[in-house]
Amino acid sequence: MQGRIIHINSTKYVVKTSQGDINATVKGIFRKEKIVPLVGDIVLLDDENRISKIYERRNFLTRPNIANVDIALIITSVKKPDLDLVLLDKLLVNVIGNNIEPVICFTKIDLLDKKELEYYKKIKKYYETLDIVVIENTAIAYFKKIAKDKIIVCCGQTGAGKSTFINKIDKNLKLETKPISSSLNRGVHTTRYVSLYEIDNFLLADTPGFSALDLANFTPQQIRDAFGEFKNSNCKYKDCMHIKTEGCEVEPKVGTKILNSRYENYLKFIKECHESSSKFFK
Numbered sequence: 001m002q003g004r005i006i007h008i009n010s011t012k013y014v015v016k017t018s019q020g021d022i023n024a025t026v027k028g029i030f031r032k033e034k035i036v037p038l039v040g041d042i043v044l045l046d047d048e049n050r051i052s053k054i055y056e057r058r059n060f061l062t063r064p065n066i067a068n069v070d071i072a073l074i075i076t077s078v079k080k081p082d083l084d085l086v087l088l089d090k091l092l093v094n095v096i097g098n099n100i101e102p103v104i105c106f107t108k109i110d111l112l113d114k115k116e117l118e119y120y121k122k123i124k125k126y127y128e129t130l131d132i133v134v135i136e137n138t139a140i141a142y143f144k145k146i147a148k149d150k151i152i153v154c155c156g157q158t159g160a161g162k163s164t165f166i167n168k169i170d171k172n173l174k175l176e177t178k179p180i181s182s183s184l185n186r187g188v189h190t191t192r193y194v195s196l197y198e199i200d201n202f203l204l205a206d207t208p209g210f211s212a213l214d215l216a217n218f219t220p221q222q223i224r225d226a227f228g229e230f231k232n233s234n235c236k237y238k239d240c241m242h243i244k245t246e247g248c249e250v251e252p253k254v255g256t257k258i259l260n261s262r263y264e265n266y267l268k269f270i271k272e273c274h275e276s277s278s279k280f281f282k
């Protein structure tokens with residue numbers, strides 16, 4: 001029987017099949033060959049409900065660990081934890097670089113004062129110019145429209161409000177949520193496992209949050225290509241990295257200036273990428 005893994009807790013797997021959700025294990029050969037099944041994998045079960053085959057993945061992410069998704073909903077809090085544009089840009093590279101459509105979902109707008117709200121609106125507007133769908137966690141009906149027939153993973157920082165958002169999408173779920181730690185100003189890793197939930201006509205995954213992510217698996221060119229504004233820029237050189245190149249003008253054609261943080265984060269990621277590759281070649 002064929003099905004999709006919707007939950008993994010160490011060696012226990014739950015597989016959604018046409019005959020309901022089945023508790024499964026994996027065949028020993030997987031462990032021997034170090035094949036790690038992921039939530040989202042389409043698998044074959046043998047007569048003893050053991051996963052005996054994993055079908056080819058269309059894509060996968062390692063942070064969070066999930067396979068075969070259409071959209072990654074990047075849940076980004078604007079306060080508590082504070083807006084982290086480094087993490088947002090990193091997640092965008094990670095998602096776009098893995099050929100998954102990103103959608104940004106900002107949370108906790110209600111906590112902003114007037115001045116902070118103005119700054120936030122400017123940031124939101126900029127990301128919208130990158131042809132990325134940007135929503136707020138109050139846009140439930142609009143999200144459901146985007147989500148129709150799709151497999152979506154919620155990803156982002158711990159405490160950003162992933163589980164809270166999913167609870168709003170499906171009131172029956174009642175996933176555990178917890179206030180962030182006031183001393184650390186970040187979440188407390190409430191969600192421990194990746195789980196896919198069937199809601200209306202889509203599948204939505206809750207995942208454990210994180211605060212750091214590395215882009216060690218990406219080449220500098222892949223990182224550059226994930227910055228959409230460079231593609232529409234005025235740079236006259238073919239295959240330019242847009243770093244200290246004489247005559248290179250990366251200002252986008254659309255009339256907006258590149259957000260300082262975007263270009264700074266680009267340089268930061270390229271530098272980190274070189275550092276990790278030089279470590280690798282030592």
Ligand SMILES: Nc1nc2c(ncn2[C@@H]2O[C@H](COP(=O)(O)OP(=O)(O)OP(=O)(O)O)[C@@H](O)[C@H]2O)c(=O)[nH]1
Binds near residue numbers: 110165176178191207
């Ligand atoms: N004021 C406000 N609080 C929110 C909002 N969204 C979530 N929260 C609160 O933020 C805290 C963290 O939310 P969670 O949903 O547990 O965060 P998470 O992203 O699932 O965190 P992890 O499971 O640790 O990755 C909870 O106390 C929520 O009630 C929001 O839009 N506004």
Ligand SMILES: [Mg+2]
Binds near residue numbers: 162163
């Ligand atoms: Mg959670």
Ligand SMILES: [Zn+2]
Binds near residue numbers: 236240241245248249
């Ligand atoms: Zn250039």
